[in-house]
Amino acid sequence: MPKYVRLISLLMVCSLWSMPKAANAQALIPHTLQLDATKLEKQGLSLAQEAAQLAQFQQVDLALPRARLASQLAPGNDKVWLLLGGLQLQTKEYDGAIASLKKAQSLNPKNGDILFALGSANFQQKNYQAAVVNYQDGLKLKPNDPEGLFDLGNAYYLLGKLPDAIAQYDKAVSQDKKFWPALNNIGLINYEQGNVPEAIKRWQSAVTLEKQAAEPLLALAVALYTKGDRQQGLTLGEAALRIDSRYANLNFLKENLWGDRLLSDTKKFLELPRIQAAIQQRENSSSAPREQPTQ
Numbered sequence: 071m072p073k074y075v076r077l078i079s080l081l082m083v084c085s086l087w088s089m090p091k092a093a094n095a096q097a098l099i100p101h102t103l104q105l106d107a108t109k110l111e112k113q114g115l116s117l118a119q120e121a122a123q124l125a126q127f128q129q130v131d132l133a134l135p136r137a138r139l140a141s142q143l144a145p146g147n148d149k150v151w152l153l154l155g156g157l158q159l160q161t162k163e164y165d166g167a168i169a170s171l172k173k174a175q176s177l178n179p180k181n182g183d184i185l186f187a188l189g190s191a192n193f194q195q196k197n198y199q200a201a202v203v204n205y206q207d208g209l210k211l212k213p214n215d216p217e218g219l220f221d222l223g224n225a226y227y228l229l230g231k232l233p234d235a236i237a238q239y240d241k242a243v244s245q246d247k248k249f250w251p252a253l254n255n256i257g258l259i260n261y262e263q264g265n266v267p268e269a270i271k272r273w274q275s276a277v278t279l280e281k282q283a284a285e286p287l288l289a290l291a292v293a294l295y296t297k298g299d300r301q302q303g304l305t306l307g308e309a310a311l312r313i314d315s316r317y318a319n320l321n322f323l324k325e326n327l328w329g330d331r332l333l334s335d336t337k338k339f340l341e342l343p344r345i346q347a348a349i350q351q352r353e354n355s356s357s358a359p360r361e362q363p364t365q
Contacts, residue, residue, distance in 0.1 A: 114143025118150045121157070130160050141170070148178035155187055159194065167191050182211035186218050193225060201225040216246040223255065227327060232259050250276040254286045255327060262329035266293055284314035285326060292332065292339045307339060308348040315352040 118140040124133035137154040144150050151174035158167035168191050174184045189204030205222035212218055223238030236259060239252040257272035270293050276286035288310035295303025316322050318340055320333055328336070339345060 111144045111147075114140040114150065115147065117143065118147075118153055122153055125153070125157060125160075130157055133157055134161065146177065148174040148181060148184070151177065152181070152184055152187065155184075155191075159187065159191055162194070164191055164195055180211060182208040182215065182218070184208075185211065186215070186221060189221055189225070193221070196228075198225045198228045202229070214245050216242040216249045216252070219245065220249065220252050220255075223252065224327065227255065227259070232263075235259065248279050250279040250283055250286065253279070254283070254289070257286065257289060258327055258329060258332065261289070261293065261332050264331075266297060269293055270297075282313055284310045284317050287313070288317045288336070289328075289332065292336045295339055296335045303339070304342070304344050307345050311345070311348050311352055315349060318349045 117136045121133040121136035121140060124130075124136070134154075134157045137150070137157050140150050141154050151170050155167045155170035155174060158164075158170060168188065171184055171188050171191065174181065175188070178184065185204050185208030189201045189208065192198070192201040192204060202222065202225045205218055205225060209215065209218050209222065219238045219242040223235045223242065226232075226235040226238060236256055239256050242249050242252040253272045253276040257269040257276070260266070260269035260272060270290060273286040273290040273293065276283060277290060280286075287306055291303045291305075291307035291310055293303075294300075294306065311318055320337060320340075323333060323336060340349070
């Protein structure tokens with residue numbers, strides 16, 4: 071998956087599930103309108119919870135209309151607007167996402183996740199300098215957030231500020247020793263700078279932390295093959311593509327911040343007969359009809 075865009079935080083989704091329910095108004099005649107408003111807000115929070123659950127299972131098309139309605143029924147809840155903004159980011163409704171997130175921010179200026187989401191909106195629109203500001207502001211509120219540090223590192227990366235990028239990736243790993251994407255991206259920078267041994271070291275560490283991470287596994291395979299360790303490179307490359315065949319797509323790799331040098335070496339690697347056979351085998355297994363269960 072493209073790992074450089076924060077969409078909907080699982081923690082934020084879970085927080086929606088546990089949102090306190092609005093208190094019931096007293097059943098007095100002068101408060102009839104207030105009672106109706108309370109019921110509407112409760113319905114809105116319930117819809118938001120449904121939307122969050124659907125979003126967790128990637129059912130964005132079903133989640134989005136629920137989140138839109140929830141924002142109308144519970145307009146004073148920042149988490150509802152944050153959820154809506156996150157879903158709009160997933161569907162690339164950038165203007166709507168920014169509007170929703172700014173509404174959330176106006177309701178709760180101290181919520182760092184809102185600033186991180188605004189950073190993602192700017193990042194996806196390639197407004198990297200604005201994204202840097204959003205991420206920095208978010209980190210003022212949540213200074214030890216590894217994803218926020220990682221996101222800031224990616225924005226620096228695309229601005230060409232490579233030492234700053236590495237510094238943020240290192241901070242992310244210091245906060246979460248198992249945060250392999252940061253190690254992976256340091257390896258990407260190392261490789262472009264010609265420091266292949268250090269890149270290999272970083273990717274080996276990432277693979278050790280997450281054996282099912284196709285990206286560092288493929289990068290490691292390409293690096294080993296290119297430097298002459300062909301048998302191991304081919305074996306690792308086959309394993310990576312069995313995990314996720316999307317990494318056989320150079321455009322997908324570029325979206326994941328692979329640089330020109332690594333892309334050039336990967337192109338040659340992917341054209342090798344043994345790797346082509348692995349790609350074809352993966353495609354065939356994916357397109358094969360599934361056996362129908364017996365009644």
